[in-house]
Amino acid sequence: MIIQLTHRTLLKLTGSEVQSFLQGQFSNDINVLEDGVIQLNAYCQHQGKIMALIWVMKRADEYYLSFSQDLSTEIVKKLTMFKMMSDVTITDVTEALMQFGVVDETVDGAFVLNANQSIALTDADHGFELSTASVWEESCIANEVPEVELVTVEKFVPQLLNLDIDEVGVNFSKGCYPGQEVVARLHYLGKSKRRMRAFECDGEIEVGDELLVTNSTSAKASGIVVRRVKLASKSLCLATVEIAHEDDEITLNNSQKTKLTRIHND
Template sequence: MTVVVTNRALLRVSGADAEVFLQSQLSNDINLLKKGVQLSSFCQHQGKIIALFWVMRSGDDFLLSFPEDLNEKVISRLKMFVIMSDVKIEDISSQYNQIGLINESNSNAYSINENLSLLIDSNELMKKDFSSGYDLWAKACIDYKIPEVFLSSSEKFVPQMLNLDINEIGVNFSKGCYPGQEVVARLHYLGEAKRRLFAFKSDFEMQVGDSLYCSSSKAAKARGNRYKGSGIVVNSVKFNSYFYCIATLDIDLLDREITLNDEHGPILKINNNE
């Protein structure tokens, strides 16, 4: 299946200092990036993720793909750190299509995992008969627990909440410093993530930013109306007759009844059909 992936921005980072610049700003080790997509967090000083990039090499340049509603925020933030470096940041979103490949191979595509890859090509590809069904791509990403950060969820997660530390898929703990690195590393070496990413499904609609509620949790009983939930919906999609999502959740609540937003909300079921 080949799908036009809509609603994603695409930046090109070029210049003699591009690799050094990205290495100093992102959570993953850019020096290890070869062919394929590398997940990497762009964090603020408290370790919260501003944006989660799909990073790709394109010759001597780098491509950053992420949800388009973060475009203005990301560009202005990245440019704050360029200073005197030989780095150019260009928004090329309108010049290229981002094509998602599900269980298909293409020598020019950037592999995300064994089943998903991303093809970056000119707008001429729009003349071809590609599916415009973004829900197919979103469902595939949710099935493989590939997280996203949108404007509404920006600066709400540390990398561990999105499982980016597992097998260092999105965080490298051996590389040099980057914004928020001390906080992220401290949690890794001295603490333990209390909240992780899980997949759920429901008969009812779920929106990014909705909270997960557990009425039997200690926090809910202790805080009453001040209790803000035990997790957040990270990404969601309606597919056929069900709604699917990936969401953060306090690990110790995984076997409890979880509802959406409050104790009267619809029940969320763990989705094990991944």
């Protein structure tokens, strides 16, 4: 199944200092990135909260950054500001290259995201028979691929989105990047009390909706919806939740008090 990803910005970065520049900006180890794979990175502010989740792809000496389109203006602004006088050129190629999400298929030249998903960057649709956007979202939820949108900017540290597990999105030995000290401190203090989990329900869900757990003593909401998809008979979502109460009665803090049921796929 192939889905055109129409709501993602795509930047191309080139120049003799582009690798070292990205190494100093993002949470993962850019220096070990190989051609043909997608490396998940958090772009954090100084308190370790995520401003954007970036898919980084490498093709020879070119680097491609893909992220939620509603964050484009701010992320391009920050990258441009921090590159200063470095030999780095940032080009928005969103209109020049199409982004296709590939689920359980093989497309030549696609970048591998995980065992079930990859991303193809092409200048034409090559006659692909396209599936709907919900197919991609359902696959992302099944594979626990998080996202940060405008409504959830600076709502999460990497641990809340499971980016520290197996260092899938955070490398703890790579060196400095914005927010690195906070992220590392949380890591070495011990296990995170909140994690991202998959849920289903019969009602509507929106990204940014808050979760309420009946047995929680937290003064704040017990979690936040990270991404969601509406299917014919139900909705699926990824959401952060207190681990101690992940299987308790959980509702959304909305007018319907929609009840969530955890999907045990972790």
